[in-house]
Amino acid sequence: MYDAIVIGAGLTGSSAAWALSRRGRSVLLLEANDLNHTLGSSHGTSRIFRTALASPLYAAMAGRAQRLWTELEDESGTGLLRYTGALDFGEARRPGELHRAVVANNVACELLSPEAAQERWPFFRFPTQVLFHPQAGVVNPEAAIRAMLSVATGRYGAEVRTNTRVLKAREDSDGVHVETDGGTFRARSLIVAAGPWLPEILPEILTEAPQPEVRVTEQNVFHFRQSRAGDEWPVFVYKGHAQLFGLPSGGDAGPEPAIKVGRHDPGKRVTPSHRDGVPTEENRELITRFVEEWLPGLEPRSIRGDACLYTTTSNDDFILDRIGRTVVASPCSGQGAKFMPAVGEAIADLATENAPTEEAFALMAHAQL
CATH class of the missing domain: 3.30.9.10 (D-Amino Acid Oxidase, subunit A, domain 2)
Structure with missing residues (x-):
């Protein structure tokens, strides 16, 4: 059994895998396509990084992310921020x-x-x-994904399976069972970081929970x-x-x-x-x-x-919440890339430390009426 299974190897899922694995947690990352594919939101070589934000919540997160980007650069030996x-x-x-x-x-x-x-x-x-x-400045998302997964797998033992499509997931007293087209896997927690596929996949996983309006x-x-x-x-x-x-x-x-x-x-x-x-x-x-x-x-x-x-x-806030053993992570709204290392830490806190959910990021704050 893994400590965590992560669905989606874009920036969000890769950040989660890096953060969890460097805490000593066993991680399986599942990606339905090849790494760095161009079908979602994490491809290309430039995204904006900035710390000057009006919201105190996001400004603090950007500051944490800046420190963590530097740590990732040091761990991976790769320049990511310019x-x-x-x-x-x-x-x-x-x-x-x-x-x-x-x-x-x-x-x-x-x-x-x-x-x-x-x-x-x-x-x-x-x-x-x-x-x-x-x-x-700018951060390179494709290089960031490579750096995160290189460190997570090479130094901390995380596993990555590409071209592996999740079919369904169910939770019981033993953990979460994730059925894919390449076999069934078990974990203590599940992280759904599916990006633009979230509206399609989440109702199949959290069948009883309120669905977010995205x-x-x-x-x-x-x-x-x-x-x-x-x-x-x-x-x-x-x-x-x-x-x-x-x-x-x-x-x-x-x-x-x-x-x-x-x-x-x-x-x-x-x-x-x-x-x-x-x-x-x-x-x-x-x-x-x-x-x-x-x-x-x-x-x-x-x-x-x-x-x-x-x-x-609807209000451009992130979704970072835990329902049962499942963490839902959608830190997007066209502004997520800059925050990614801090997002990974927040996901790891939710998945393994039973951390409280930030009110603005709660699933219920974005539930369909």
Whole structure:
């Protein structure tokens, strides 16, 4: 019998496997596809990392995650975080209010006028004040998964089974029995970290529990070449007529330096198995207009477009809760990657330490009415 079985080897499940195994727990990680597949939400080479957040709850979690990212880098010998700093601007982003909240959370930041910000970053234009915070940058999700699983399996003895589909799970006094197309396994606890497959798989596992209200949407990002390869671009969040974000593309757009600009607003409703994966012309045009108006340091013709999946709750809070012997983990809503090592620790606490559930993350807080 394992101490824990984890369903899903994306960022959430891999973080859980790493956190549990380094505590000396025996772990089996089950993945229905190959590792680092492109069907979910954890593929690619760049996601935003930031600690400047308005919510004290999430700011504290980001601080813990930052320390744990460093520990993972040390354990794995792999560089995962690259600091660029971050900018927040746009009328609806309310940089002044955000500045006050971030200062209250004891995170270093600076509020700049549009002119001062443009002098520092001449490849931008700014319509409002700008919040700058240095403890931000990009994290490589595919490299992070490899690092977590390399340490979990190589140093701590965790097991990973890919291309293994979970058919059903049931709980009894002996533990949890997980039936897959490759056999049945038993554990003291079960972690469901299924990402966009959560609405499909959870009702088959927690048949009596309230089901959370989550929506799976397809979001669009487009990559634009930098006009000057030597410019050091920070990550950014803009909120005005739409909410957009940008960050260095990493290796996602080829070898030349590029910036990925995406739309955070809710996209079209899909499921992982029923989606076309094609960015919309509406989003291409909206983002291209934004680049032309506010990002003069980019060539205004996109070189690539991608579609990715968000799994979002009604208020964008995470789901991290335990029902019986089963932990449900959906730390998503388009903001989860930065928190992942801390999420793994929270999952391990729920699974093995009987830790209390954070009220905002409780399953009942997101239950369908």
